[in-house]
Amino acid sequence: MMVKRSFFGLAKPRFAYETLKDKPEAVKIPVPKKVTLFLKSPFEPNPLVQTGDKVKTGEKLSLYKGNDEYVTSSVTGTVTSISPYTGDFGKSYTAIAIDVAEAEEQDDAFKGEPSLEKARDFLAFVPGAPSLNSLADPEKPIKTIVVCGIDKDLLMATNPYIVKARTKAVNDGVSILKKIAGADHVIMAMPQYLMKDAGAVGGASGVELREVSDGYPAALPHIMMKEMLGKVLPEGNRPEDMEVCFFSAEAAASIGSAFYEEQVPVTKTLTLIKKDMSKILVEARIGTPIRDIFTACDVSTEQGDRIVLGGPMTGVSVYAEDYPVQPDTDAVMVQANADVSLVSDNPCINCGDCVRICPARIQVSMLVRFCEAGEYEAAADEYDLYACIECGLCSFVCVAGMPVFQHIRLAKYELDRIRAAEEEEMENA
Amino acid sequence: MLSQKKFIVSHAPFWHDGSRICERNHQIMLAALPALIAGFCYYGPKAIGVAALAVSCAMLWELLFNWVAKRPESVGDGNAALIGMLFAMLMPATTPWWAVVTGTFIAVIIGKQIYGGIGANPFSPPAVAVAIMMLSWDRMFDFDEMLLNYELGFPMIYPLTALKNFGVDAVSDFSLCGLLMGRQIGGIGSTFGLGLIIGGAYLIIRGFIRWEISVSFLAGVFITALLFNFSDPVKYGGPLFHLFTGYTLIGAFFLATDDSSSPVNFIPMLLYGALGGVMTVVIRNIGVYVDGVIFTLLIINLVNPLLDKIRPKALGK
Numbered sequence A: 001m002m003v004k005r006s007f008f009g010l011a012k013p014r015f016a017y018e019t020l021k022d023k024p025e026a027v028k029i030p031v032p033k034k035v036t037l038f039l040k041s042p043f044e045p046n047p048l049v050q051t052g053d054k055v056k057t058g059e060k061l062s063l064y065k066g067n068d069e070y071v072t073s074s075v076t077g078t079v080t081s082i083s084p085y086t087g088d089f090g091k092s093y094t095a096i097a098i099d100v101a102e103a104e105e106q107d108d109a110f111k112g113e114p115s116l117e118k119a120r121d122f123l124a125f126v127p128g129a130p131s132l133n134s135l136a137d138p139e140k141p142i143k144t145i146v147v148c149g150i151d152k153d154l155l156m157a158t159n160p161y162i163v164k165a166r167t168k169a170v171n172d173g174v175s176i177l178k179k180i181a182g183a184d185h186v187i188m189a190m191p192q193y194l195m196k197d198a199g200a201v202g203g204a205s206g207v208e209l210r211e212v213s214d215g216y217p218a219a220l221p222h223i224m225m226k227e228m229l230g231k232v233l234p235e236g237n238r239p240e241d242m243e244v245c246f247f248s249a250e251a252a253a254s255i256g257s258a259f260y261e262e263q264v265p266v267t268k269t270l271t272l273i274k275k276d277m278s279k280i281l282v283e284a285r286i287g288t289p290i291r292d293i294f295t296a297c298d299v300s301t302e303q304g305d306r307i308v309l310g311g312p313m314t315g316v317s318v319y320a321e322d323y324p325v326q327p328d329t330d331a332v333m334v335q336a337n338a339d340v341s342l343v344s345d346n347p348c349i350n351c352g353d354c355v356r357i358c359p360a361r362i363q364v365s366m367l368v369r370f371c372e373a374g375e376y377e378a379a380a381d382e383y384d385l386y387a388c389i390e391c392g393l394c395s396f397v398c399v400a401g402m403p404v405f406q407h408i409r410l411a412k413y414e415l416d417r418i419r420a421a422e423e424e425e426m427e428n429a
Numbered sequence B: 001m002l003s004q005k006k007f008i009v010s011h012a013p014f015w016h017d018g019s020r021i022c023e024r025n026h027q028i029m030l031a032a033l034p035a036l037i038a039g040f041c042y043y044g045p046k047a048i049g050v051a052a053l054a055v056s057c058a059m060l061w062e063l064l065f066n067w068v069a070k071r072p073e074s075v076g077d078g079n080a081a082l083i084g085m086l087f088a089m090l091m092p093a094t095t096p097w098w099a100v101v102t103g104t105f106i107a108v109i110i111g112k113q114i115y116g117g118i119g120a121n122p123f124s125p126p127a128v129a130v131a132i133m134m135l136s137w138d139r140m141f142d143f144d145e146m147l148l149n150y151e152l153g154f155p156m157i158y159p160l161t162a163l164k165n166f167g168v169d170a171v172s173d174f175s176l177c178g179l180l181m182g183r184q185i186g187g188i189g190s191t192f193g194l195g196l197i198i199g200g201a202y203l204i205i206r207g208f209i210r211w212e213i214s215v216s217f218l219a220g221v222f223i224t225a226l227l228f229n230f231s232d233p234v235k236y237g238g239p240l241f242h243l244f245t246g247y248t249l250i251g252a253f254f255l256a257t258d259d260s261s262s263p264v265n266f267i268p269m270l271l272y273g274a275l276g277g278v279m280t281v282v283i284r285n286i287g288v289y290v291d292g293v294i295f296t297l298l299i300i301n302l303v304n305p306l307l308d309k310i311r312p313k314a315l316g317k
């Protein structure tokens, strides 16, 4: 099932974000037999944690000397392998596989008063993946924190669910974030229908409630900055460059519950989007293979289906069901083979539909020609490559079926690499 | 990995609105059909022959080029057929077969394929073909002579020629209503104004052509003709007369709107269309050609890349 071009093609398509009318029961996925955690650093020999080591639930696992990256074990068990893993765009990670033991034991290293150091030290891998390091950059102070009670992509309702189901934890987290970050403003960004539930959330003092409109891509950071804060991010900048930092409601809830319960949270909430586009909210340990979620929720998959982590516009498809739930996996979507949209190798016919729909006002039809031809510098200098806010709408409407969005992302990625390499050369020279 | 099943891995977004190039071209052909059928009714089997030959030749040229250039076969996208159809609609019903073969060759190969195929052509392919034919065999576009043997119950004179040579008086026999209903001679599919307007409106509503181009083109024609008409009502025809004669309507809805050779940004689209409309009437009124649409199209196609540089500032610029 797909959203089709309307008969009245003159009108722009409009996508509403998922609304969560009542408070559904989340399905609790049993603790799996094995979890896999991804450390965001390339594999190096002789890691500090070795195969055969015993780990406890909530235990912090740093793998490499002099490297601050860590993962948090979401289970109690034995490390069975540590291996290199290649993610999207060829990014290198280290995959840590843990066999789960019968009895669960809670690690107790995390306790004490809330502080930024403590949060950075223990809570970087919690559900919602809070960007805690952004709060500690001395060169880029954060004045405004935006906590989002809405998901970035369509069909998913993970964060609205968190706002409804874990109001207290969100409140606690918001207050703690405000305190430890020393931020002047905290804004709760929520869709209209959540506002009454949010009355309770707003209870935390000094928190402003702001409404996010319900049409995609209103919940993408760039658009929220513009619509809610009246700040237009200069192209290529991140919100942090303008003293703003975004957190999901789930990240706030994780921080809140962590400090109140003195336990590092390890259970991720996510929306399972089934083939018929029905949705279920599920709770699973981080690292749970998505196969376990499918089994628990009666989703059967077949050869040629597509499995997407994230939503339909910006997610990432994976090739195996043993791919694990990550701290930032807000949704898992399954598409039946018949609904899989494929790209074609047609050239751009200059129909201009992408230009009309682009929320960043980019002349996408020209940009994509430069990206496709590998002329990344020209794409950035003349056709606003870095103004793209990565909404994916251009690919969605492309008559030629070109992977427009992918060309753009790839161009950004490549140009970043080229520029980084050049800088390094300059420094070395 | 344990999994034996192969899942499809691709890139975001995982939805597509289902629009396709072939649907677009087929819809444009559908929209052009009423005007073409009206031509069939007026001119009979000869017109059908020209149209059928043009569509099939255009498709064959495309296929041949695909083979010769060892490119993927692209006849399926409907673009060659559309080009053939539009070419036929611009020609008189008595166009000889060799001219159809040559014209479609020019349109498909020289007008489109040598630039790299669909989306890469800088000019509207049917306009290129007709322009070259006009320069090489100008008598073929002398509709009075070409359609000499027809007696259709309305004045068998090409309105624009009559206007140019003898002034407004000479065309007083034409009622606007008659013109709109196609009671005038001309290209097979260019005379039934009402059909072209309905087809164009359909394409605009469905978003297959860009309304800004058509509307500004027609506005350009209207306003310029109005000004000329004010200055000398005896010599220069009225605005509606110019709208409903010659290639104005087919140009505004089907030729100027060619995706590849027209702008996509808002202001450039307006300028592009308006420039086309103004120049059409200027050529008709003070130029050497009776109808300015085809050459105007080539000129606005030429300035299109320049115009399309006028665009809004991107977010965060």
Ligand code: SF4
Pocket (backbone or CB within 6 Å): A354, A357, A358, A359, A360, A361, A362, A364, A387, A388, A389, A390, A391, A392, A393, A394, A395, A405, A408
């Ligand atoms: S993904 Fe496409 S539509 Fe969205 S901002 Fe980037 S270029 Fe524009």
Ligand code: SF4
Pocket (backbone or CB within 6 Å): A347, A348, A349, A350, A351, A352, A353, A354, A355, A364, A365, A368, A394, A397, A398, A399, A400, A401, A402, A404
């Ligand atoms: S939507 Fe696709 S075909 Fe149309 S202009 Fe954009 S890139 Fe080209």
